[in-house]
Amino acid sequence: MANQSLEHGKPSKTHWLITMYAGGGEFCDGYILSIIGVALPLVTGTFSMSGTAAGVLGSASLVGMFFGGLIFGYVTDRIGRQKVYLADIAAFILLSALQFFAADPWQLTVLRFLMGIAIGADFAIAATIASEFAPRKSRGPLLVVMVTMWSLGAATAYVAGWAMLSIGDDAWRWMLASSAVPAALILLLRIGTPESPRWLLSKGRTEEAREVLRKMLGPGADLSDVAADCDSRTRYGDIFRGPYLRRTVFVCVFWACQLLPIYAITTYQPTILHSLGLAEGNASYLGSVIIQVFFVLGSLSGALVVNKGRRRLLLWSFGIAAVPLFLLGILGNPATWLVVVLFAVFGIASFSSQCLQAIYPSELFPTGVRATANGFATGISRIGAAIGTYGAPLLLAHSTRVTMIVGGVIAVLGLVASFALAPETTGMTLAESSSATGQAARRARVAQEVK
Template sequence: MARSLENVRPSRTHWLITMYAGGGEFCDGFILSIIGVALPLITVSFGMDSTQAGLLGAAALIGMVFGGLIFGYVTDKIGRQKVYLADLAAFVVLSVLQFFATDPWQLIVLRFAMGIAIGADFAIAGTIASEFAPQKSRGPLMVVVVTMWSLGAATAYGVGWAMLSLGPEGWRWMLASSAVPAALILLLRIGTPESPRWLLKKGRTDEAKAVLTQMLGPDADLADVAEDPGVTVRYLDVFRGPYLRRTIFVALFWACQLLPLYAINTYEPAILGSFGLSHGSGTYVGSMVIQIFFVLGSLSGMLMVNRGRRPLLLWSFGISAIPLLVLSLLSSPPAMLVIVLFAVYAVASMSSQCMQVLYPSELFPTGVRATANGVATAFSRVGAMIGTYGAPILLAYSTSAAMFVGAGIAILGCITSFFLAPETNGMTLNEASASVHHPRTGRSPAESPAMLEETQ
């Protein structure tokens, strides 16, 4: 009996590909979060002004915009595996170089370059993992990928807190420490096969067959992997016609998820301190506790993702707005209540983070799947930058105001999802991406000439 990529149970190879993709997300979360612990030490060490500190905090996010826009497209052109390895190699080199920085601008440039590599990894990791994942397991497997980001962020806070004992120059070890997980994941990624979907799109049928045969056995079937070769979707098509609606949706909901999340992640110790958790290392311990709930929240998506992509996103935004709204209304809440409310926000908001990988992968065909992931990554980071820049301004004015704005953004995400979010649960990648008409030909990618003839 023929076995196809969409209808099999996850094998060891599926899980390894998922974990290796998630390993990159772990590094992304670690690199982007460790700066939150290191930044106060760097500011003192270099005597940085507020402008330099703000640029350093946001440099990686700015780099991600360029990395997503450029390397998503490059990935669709030259293949998944090449970029998959190159971005991790960049992590290793740039992490080590941060240790030797002698002035703020060197660090800003290095963090910007790391952001480019992270943007590339965001575009490729979810793409390659989703293109190998079976239909029924795609949601849960993508939950694993995204959860690794949360685990990396939590680990960064733990490592950063432990390295505070190294003194004023401890920030060098904090920033350089990301080289360790990056080097390990790079070694593990070596040998990862190229996506059979991409190989077929490029006309390399024999190579695609060989990859599937190695994974599924000699009876592997290419039928549900191949797309209509007569329809080619190009870079600019993600900005026109029905694909434009999908691009706007993915960019908006992702930005609404990240704007409060990045603000809280970057300034978590300061936020907790403003609520009274400022005794000794209490803010860092509180931050680590909340990060644990971010991990648990991300994992909770595994319970709901196959019950519906759309309702998961709606409920996630709706519930995550509540604790932020409550925090905005309380003048002097007890420390434990603050932790509980942030924990509720962490679980609710992170439960739908897997949609950041699933929707761009399911809503766009193979020819622009990484491009769409990259474009969504780029525009969503604009939201993250707004959060990173705006949070200290709002916090200086009023912590309650900052929490109120965060609640409003979550509500905006819920409204956006209500009007724009499609339901792709239960569809293969080809079915989900083919459910729109092509902006130039007027037919969906699934409607090949042969299929049209059969229906006449």
């Protein structure tokens, strides 16, 4: 029987299941981080919170993600993908349920902060484990599917939140606690997920890695292309040395520039739509649901172009996303249909490149520090997201139009930074894209294949 290769094979049922289970965590992340957007106005009214206090509550999860990513990405590289993969989802269930019983704003803020730590851990591990199992040609589309689950979770949160508005004064409690339901389902599905063979090889556990690949690919499983990616140590400082420093800066900057306007708009979307005259009262939440659908479609659209060029996708995404934000800021009283169209264009453009938040950190760093890099980028990028979430209500209180213009400026900054720093990794194996030489490694492989 011919040898079967992980990098050069076709995606199997196991590949899809691993991707979907990793994406299940992304679904929970999107749900948890977005349901607060529906619940926050109700929480603010219940506790008579100021705009500053609401901003702190809204950004608490993002601050938690900062610490969760920075700490647990490295922990994942040290102790293994599988352990953290299960523990963070278990934390989702417990913390989601506890929100129902919060009696004061500070209790809710602490719980949201702790949930953020668990989400930061999941961001680091989900992209890492999905990318380490994915074949070279299918890695981009598979990770698009995984990341799209975040947008689907966010859209579901708005649907669920809108449906629960009629419960009454305690509606926000049911909204926030409802994230325990998808988390419990995903935990059950993730049980039994194998450990990454790349991580096992990096720790010298060759026979265990071979056994995982045999179960996936058959008795002729070939370890050679996987082993080429695993000759690296797990040291936090390595992501700041040599060519990896430039890659770390790039990933953190582009990710932060993507998230700042997205989180600000997603978290306060009903408020923004109401201020733009799109809808009154509860109908503004329905408007948010409609716009979230475009966000999901935008995320899925990344599958059409991600293998045509990672760098090209990122540049076009930033450039197009800036236009509707500037128009929303410049136009005086835009018609309802125009508001919807502009938000739809922003959503499709911005979310089309969301997959790169998982792809670039996974492809640019070797196995020994892949989760560390994913976690660090997750944590640092949340600074931008937290600024957007905390600052949005303050800016919105001043002017919705100014808020939109600031978002457009951030998109332009992301475009400039990406033009200067973004590498091209399309078509490379993980060993090639994560090596210090990158393109040279790919040229050597191509030359060898020609011979």
